[in-house]
Amino acid sequence: MPMKLRLQLFEFEDLPWFPQVIRAGMMDYLRFMITALGTYQxxxxxxxxxxxxxGQTRLLELGAGAGxxxxxxxxxxxxxGLPAATVTLTDLYPQPLAWQTLQAQTPGLRYELAPVDATAVAAGLTGFRTIFSAFHHFSPPAAEAILADAVRQRAGIGVFEGAGKHWAEILLACTVLPVAQLLITPFIRPFRFSRLFFTYAVPLIPLFTIWDGCVSILRMYPPAQLLALAHRADAAGTFRWQAGVVRHWWxxxxxxxxxxxxxxxx
Incomplete structure (x- = not known):
C-alpha cells in the first residue's frame, strides 16, 4: 500500500559531523546498486x-553524491538519439575520488570540484538540472527553494527518486538489501580497505545504511506534494510541471x- 504521509526525520549522512569515511562507503554502495539494477532507466x-x-544536451546533476x-x-x-549529451556532477560535499573513476569510464561525464548549493546554483553552471535520489533530503522550504532557483534562472529541472514510496520498500531496506550489501561490498570499485573494515569488522556502514534507507522512503515527497512544491515555487506559472510514478519492467x-x-x- 502506497504511503501518502511524509516524515522529515533525519538521515545520518546529512549531518555535518558524520564521518566522511562512513558517508563515502554508504554512497559507494548506493551508486553500485543503482547502477547494477538500472534503477533510473x-x-x-x-x-x-x-x-x-x-533545447539542452547538458545535464547538471545537483546533489550527485557518488554519482x-x-x-x-x-x-x-x-x-x-542524443549523442552529444553530457552531464556535470555537483554536490555540496563533492566526491572527486568517486567521480574521477566515473569520468574515466564515461565519455561526456564531468564534475565540479567546488561545493554547489542546490538552492543557489551559480549562473555559470548551466544545463537541464537533475536530482537523483536526493530531493527527499531537503525540508519543504529548502525543496521549494531548489525549484524556485531553477525557475528564477529559467533552467529546466527533473527530480527523480528511485522508489515508489511503499511500505514494502521499507521492509526490503531492513531485510533483503542489508544481505545484498554484505555480499556485494568486496566487488565495489574503487577498492577501499576502509569500506571493508566498516562493513565487516565494525559494521557501521550497513547499520547506518539501514536507518538512512528507511528514513529516505519516509521522507520522500509523493507526486501530489511534489506538484504542490513546484506550484508554490513557480507562483507566476512560467513552467509546465508534471509529476508521477513510472515502473521498471521488472x-x-x-x-x-x-x-x-x-x-x-x-
Whole structure:
C-alpha cells in the first residue's frame, strides 16, 4: 500500500559531523546498486522529452553524491538519439575520488570540484538540472527553494527518486538489501580497505545504511506534494510541471517531477 504521509526525520549522512569515511562507503554502495539494477532507466524517455523541450544536451546533476546511476543513464541517452549529451556532477560535499573513476569510464561525464548549493546554483553552471535520489533530503522550504532557483534562472529541472514510496520498500531496506550489501561490498570499485573494515569488522556502514534507507522512503515527497512544491515555487506559472510514478519492467518504481519553461516548448 502506497504511503501518502511524509516524515522529515533525519538521515545520518546529512549531518555535518558524520564521518566522511562512513558517508563515502554508504554512497559507494548506493551508486553500485543503482547502477547494477538500472534503477533510473525508466525515466530516459522523460528526460529525452525534457531535453528536447529545453533545447539542452547538458545535464547538471545537483546533489550527485557518488554519482549513482549517472553513467549508464548518460550512455543510454547518447545511444538513443542524443549523442552529444553530457552531464556535470555537483554536490555540496563533492566526491572527486568517486567521480574521477566515473569520468574515466564515461565519455561526456564531468564534475565540479567546488561545493554547489542546490538552492543557489551559480549562473555559470548551466544545463537541464537533475536530482537523483536526493530531493527527499531537503525540508519543504529548502525543496521549494531548489525549484524556485531553477525557475528564477529559467533552467529546466527533473527530480527523480528511485522508489515508489511503499511500505514494502521499507521492509526490503531492513531485510533483503542489508544481505545484498554484505555480499556485494568486496566487488565495489574503487577498492577501499576502509569500506571493508566498516562493513565487516565494525559494521557501521550497513547499520547506518539501514536507518538512512528507511528514513529516505519516509521522507520522500509523493507526486501530489511534489506538484504542490513546484506550484508554490513557480507562483507566476512560467513552467509546465508534471509529476508521477513510472515502473521498471521488472517491478521497481521511480517517482518524478519535471519542470520546463513554457516558452521553450516546441
Amino acid at each position: 525508466p525515466i530516459v524517455p522523460l528526460l529525452h522529452q525534457a531535453l528536447r523541450q529545453t 549513482g546511476g549517472t553513467a549508464p543513464l548518460l550512455r543510454r541517452l547518447q545511444a538513443t 517491478g521497481p518504481k521511480v517517482t518524478y517531477l519535471i519542470g520546463v519553461p513554457t516558452e521553450t516548448e516546441g
